[in-house]
Amino acid sequence: MAAAASAKQVTRRDFLEALRDLAAHVKECDYVAIAALKTGAPTGWRRALPVDTAETAYLKAKFASESFQPLHIAVCPFRLGSASGSDVVAYPYNFHLFPRDELQLGMPSYSFSCQSSYFSSMARDGFDFNMCIYDGISYLSRVQESLARQKTFTPHLQQPSPSASASVADSVFTTRIKSRIQHWHKRCAEPSKTADGSLVSSLRELIMGSESYGSRPSMTIDVCSDRQVQLVLETVNGTSGDLVPLVVPDKGGVPRAVRVIFTSSAEDKNLLLMDIQKLEDEQNLKFRGFREVIDLVASSEKPIISYNCLNDLTMMHTQFIAPLPPNLHEFMCSSRLVFSSVVDIGHLWREISPLRKAKNIQAALSYLQRQYFVPMEIEIPLQDGTKGVTKSGENVLRITKLFAKLSKLLKISPNCQPQSGEQHYTVEDHRNILYPGCMVEESDGVDCTSEPDTTRTVSTQSVVFLWGFRETSAEELRSRLARLHHVFSKDFDLRLLDKTCSALIFRSSDTASELLRDISLESPSLNNFFSEGLKAAGFDVYRKACSSGLWDSALAEALESASLEPATSTISEHGSSEIYWNSSLKLDLKEYLEC
Incomplete structure (x- = not known):
């Protein structure tokens, strides 16, 4: 996208200047679009699938966020309509990041996954x-900053x-x-006019306790408590207006001294401050980098517009x-305390029926x-x-457009202000409805023939996971299953989740329960089911595999391990009993905001 070349490329060299400009642009804009580029993306069954509930989709996003590191985040404040007549006024910034340990405290960790x-x-x-590596902007989380400040203490002003x-x-x-x-202040304000030798001058400075703070005279007063710090500060303020006190802490953060600095004039004092x-x-x-x-965008409370919002939020x-x-509920x-309003662009384009098949941003734009x-x-x-256009820099402008x-x-x-009597909606009507997607090759096409675009609510009790098969297509597997049990003659959907496992979605939870019951009892009605190496489990086993962190295994191996573990789970059952079954995963997270 040609416009991406106009984005401001930001590294640690010009970060402070860019931050000031960004603050002004966020203030005058209506929305903030965000796109990220990381060191990798989840693959296989570890990416969000249509069979996932909101809970399991969150666990997958959590795994990806803890595994991969952001290398580039594009931020684009924009407003719709302007005095100049443009439909959109956008201010794109490309921030190049790298987790550098600026404070040499071991934070952040240098360990993260990369996909070649x-x-x-x-x-x-x-x-x-x-x-990215040499000039990328470093960062610490709020929790890491709190820990770092417990280990690093510098002199500071204190009222x-x-x-x-x-x-x-x-x-x-x-x-x-x-x-x-x-006595020391008088000596600094009225320096001796007599020409003393260097030895005498040094002895006089030693006796008075005089030091230097840069080119300015200073003195240090030792203290033993916070109360003594307050007494020193009061005394300094009451002595003269040309003195500036700095509280000096020890390695434990406890004040150990107050350094008093002498300034020669009001202008010099302002320069020192x-x-x-x-x-x-x-x-x-x-500390923050x-x-x-992030804090600037969060404090503005402007709606955040993004794609794959669950992955970006985590x-x-x-x-x-x-x-x-x-x-997910706690998340x-x-x-919500940080990002009060988040809108997934994937949800918005699915509000237009033909666009429900669009697999990426470019396909949706091309169709429109x-x-x-x-x-x-x-x-x-x-x-x-500047040069250095990146994928997320292009995507953030595509999201904006x-x-x-x-x-x-x-x-x-x-804001909901009707125009010409028409009914208008606010962006708040579409927040927290997400479509977590997987990595899809960029294309301009929207497939309108392959699958129905209807979405139906399915209970997780109607879902059965099947593994141990050798077939490579859903049609071959469906044909084979029809000979193994009478439930397979009924209407059900079949989706291959990876090379080792498939999901069966029955119209009735009773049908799924009957199949799982016959499998657990090794019923004779299962013709050659076990002899052919097939195994099956309900959604609870899949939920357990996600919560147990069995991400390094193929899905069949993860389900096999989870089925052998005791029936314990750390997942909240809040709103996790249904899925929106379709070719993509829809998550309505509004119910999770009832904290």
Whole structure:
């Protein structure tokens, strides 16, 4: 996409400047589109499947987010309509990331998975690995930052708190340090005009306890408690306005001293305060890094528009917020505190019936271009001329363009203000309905003939997992099953989940229960079922395989292991008894927000 070349490429060298610009753009825009590029993607049965419930889909997204690392995140604030007449005004930013241990504290971990085939694809698309590794922006999650701050302490400004009644010990301590500070301050403000030798000058400075903070005179006052810190701060503030106190902590974070710095003028004091603030900002940047962007977007409360939202949300949670909770209900409660409104573009395009077969963003855009007249002019004010266009940089602009087109077709507005008497909807009507997808090759086609586009609700009790077969197609397996048991003569759907396992979806849960009961009792009605090596299990075994983390095995092996384990599970049963059966996985997560 040619417009992607206009996106601002951001590394750690220009991150602070870009962050200031991004804050201004987020403030004036209606939405924020996000797309991520990671070191890999789930494959096989580990990706989201139509047979998954919201719970099992979350566990798969959790596994992927904990396995792979983000290398690039594109963020694009945009607004629909403008004074210049453009349909969309967008400000795309390409942030290059790398989990660098800036603080040398062992955080974040350097251990993560990479897929060579995924990297090959990234290289073909022009991804700059050198820029990522050498100049990528580092980051810590909120939990990691809290742990890091317990190990790293730097001198800092601190305002004195309201003073309590002074004790005798307080009065003695205050009198002693006040005399010392006043004598030292007088010496700094009125330097001696006599030409002393270097030895005499050194002795005088030693006796007075004078040091230097850069080019400015300073002195250190040892303290033994927070109370003494407050007394020193009060005394410094009451002595003169040209003194700046810094609290110096020890390795445990306990204040051990107050460093008092002398400034020669009001201008010099302002410069010192600016330098201290700059050092603090640099330190905070080392702690938070790219998480500054996540916190900025979250605090704006602007709707986030993305694709494969469950994967992106879990990734952002584990990398920038905290470790992922064990179940979906806790995750949604935690995620809602950060991202209040998330819209999956995959859900929006499925609101238009023919688009329900679209497998990727480009296919949906191409279909709209051919079938609907929705002229769209996108204005991108950012033009820095940098190179290094990435896949997620292209995708974030495609998401922006597709959302703008769908907003026109579906009459969605940021706020519900009807125009010309027409009924309009807000973006909030479509939030938290996700379609977790797998990696699909980019194509422009929408297949309108292969499968029905209807979605029906199916109980997990109607689902049976079957493995141990040798057939390579659903038709061959269905033909073989018809000879093994009478339930296979009834209407059921059959889907191969990977090379080792298939899912059978019966119209009635009673039919599935009958089959599983006959298998457990080794009923004679199962003609040659066991002799041919076939095995089957209900959805509870699949749920257990997902919760047990048996991701390194083929699905058949995982189900085999899970069927032998005791019937325990850490998965919450909240809303996990039904699936939306179709060619893609639909998850309506609104019920999980009732925290």
